Amino acid sequence: MGDNMIEDKLTNKNLCTGCHACMNICPQDCVEMKFDEEGFLYPRVNIEYCIQCNKCVNICPSLKKLPEAMGNEMLIAYACQAKDDKIRLISSSGGIFSLIAQEVISNEGIVFGAGFDKEFNLKHFYSDDMNVILDKFTGSKYVQSNIGTTYKQVKDFLDNDRLVLFTGTPCQVAGLKSYLGKDYDNLVCVDLVCHGVPSPFMWNKYKEYREREAKSTAKRISFRHKKYGWKRYSVLFEFANNTEYLHTLDKDMYMRAFLKDIALRPSCYNCKFKGYKRYSDMTLADFWGIEEVTDSFKDDLGTSLITLNSLKGKKIFETLNDSVKSEEVDIKKALEYNKAALKSAEKHPSRDEFMNRLKTMEFDELVDLYCKDSFSLRLKSVMINLLIKTNTFNLAKKVLKRNN
Ligand SMILES: Cc1cc2nc3c(=O)[nH]c(=O)nc-3n(C[C@H](O)[C@H](O)[C@H](O)COP(=O)(O)OP(=O)(O)OC[C@H]3O[C@@H](n4cnc5c(N)ncnc54)[C@H](O)[C@@H]3O)c2cc1C
Structure with missing residues (x-):
């Protein structure tokens, strides 16, 4: 020391x-x-x-004894989709965040979430304008969001009796709850099942790489574009010179690095905020493996898994009734297909080397060097993509299992 x-x-x-x-x-x-x-x-x-x-x-929630401090628990789970396909199209999974936000706004509340600033740095902001919320907060951004002084702002709104919805990663919700130090009836917290957060420096480097390639500046970015479907989601950049970049997650360099767990924050490899115990009232996730749990949600526009972790969370979910298609599911079975809910990402053996070289190497060379897939993996990926395209996902899963 x-x-x-x-x-x-x-x-x-x-x-x-x-x-x-x-x-x-x-x-x-x-x-x-x-x-x-x-x-x-x-x-x-x-x-x-x-x-x-x-x-x-x-x-500091990380220095506290957990999970005792986390009062809530994932008890009930639903598969769900916003009935409005336009909402689902712009959301990462089933569009449930936007429906919860809509409910809070219609009760004169305020919503805190993660959105890009003009330079595409990710920060937490607040808004009570549904157009801003849909434009800025809806959709996952796979980089760590800067909380800034938003916890103080949340407290000010709460003390002024305003209904507040705070959304973020489990550690951000833990940070807020710890900072507040007491329960507020007018606070609703929604966290995400979180794989881990990549470095904002890596994100910036990638964004600059894409802008150099396009010879233009980015004007819109989506990590979860659904042109090729929800399961094979794509990264989209729209540039000022009216060109665009759109590639599925397996072909996009940034997503390859993210999903290889090579650039996550060190604490993400030993995340203390995963598991059934939660600080939040509701937890949102992609419902991976939905076809193994129920037959009722067959399209590829996105299905969310929501867990209700408190009475408050349950009550809010019930108010969404008219705008959501939902089915209660066995929570343990649902989470079987979503390891990130319960288990930290495993640190890539070359993670520290990759991060050391981030400052000095070009992004494309770095990803080529450290995130190469073996030939058999590439072949597997081609086969799976083909099977998904032809709607034979269950067969794809069997192929995957046989090859593992
Ligand atoms: C870094 C990260 C990793 C994730 N990993 C997984 C995973 O492994 N498995 C899984 O099932 N789901 C994961 N998710 C959650 C998933 O991507 C969707 O957010 C979730 O399914 C909700 O989708 P939706 O359609 O209801 O709402 P959406 O509109 O897609 O959700 C948007 C909400 O997420 C918040 N948000 C977006 N980006 C961030 C960020 N970087 N930090 C904090 N809050 C953010 C917004 O403020 C908003 O509240 C992850 C999300 C993030 C941000």
Whole structure:
């Protein structure tokens, strides 16, 4: 430990999720979030102004005893789809986030979620305008979102009796709940099943690579475009010069690096916020393996898995009745097909090397070097894509099992 013991405690890289609770709680404003060499935010404590109150350490959800602190539990699960296909089309899975947001807005509430700023940096914002919510928050962005001072803003709205919906990764919801330190009837929290979050520095490098290739600046980006379906979703860039880039997840360099677990935040490999115990009222996920659980949701526009983790979550879900097609499912069976809900991603053996070289190597060369698929894997992927295209997904799964 160095001279700055508080900072040393806060910045243990196996634990710190970058949730910003420490920064939001500091009464002296002496905790700042700074990017490390890999492009992840960590707290820096200015000891000159620190009064050693230890609020930052005591509030840190990663330093708390878990899961005791997490009051809620995934108890009931539903397969569901927004009835409005236009909503599903712009959402990652079944569009349930947007329906919950709509419900909160119609009750004069406010919604916090992750959206891009003008330079495509991902940040948490708030809005009570449904058009902004659909445009900015709807759809997953596979990069860590910067929380900034949103926990303080949430508290201000709550103290002014405004209904608040806060959405984010499980560690961000944990950070908010820890910061607030008490339950509020007017707060609804929705977290996501989270695979892990890649480095904002890597995201920026990839975005710049795409802009160089297109000789133009990006004006719209989607990680979950559904032109080729929900299961084979695509990354879309629309550029100012009216060109576009659209490639399925297996062909897109960024998604290959993400899904190989080679660029996740260190704490994601040992995530403390997974499992049945949750800080949130509801948890949203893609319903991978839906065809093994029920026959009722056959199209490829997207189906969500929602778990209801508190009475509040259950009540809100019931109010969506008219706008959602849903079916209760066995929660254990549903989660069998979604490992990320319960288990951390496994660290890629070359992860640290990859991250070290991120600053010096070109993005395409780096991904070529570290994220190459073997010939047999590529062949498997071609076969599976073909089978999915011809709607024989169950056969595809059997092929996959036989080959593993
Ligand atoms: C980094 C990340 C990893 C994920 N990993 C998995 C997984 O392994 N398995 C799985 O089943 N589902 C995963 N999801 C969740 C999934 O992609 C969908 O978000 C979920 O199915 C809800 O879809 P929807 O159609 O209801 O709503 P959508 O409209 O797609 O959901 C959007 C919501 O996600 C929030 N959001 C978007 N990006 C971020 C971000 N980077 N950080 C915090 N909040 C964000 C928005 O604020 C909004 O509330 C992940 C999501 C993210 C962001």
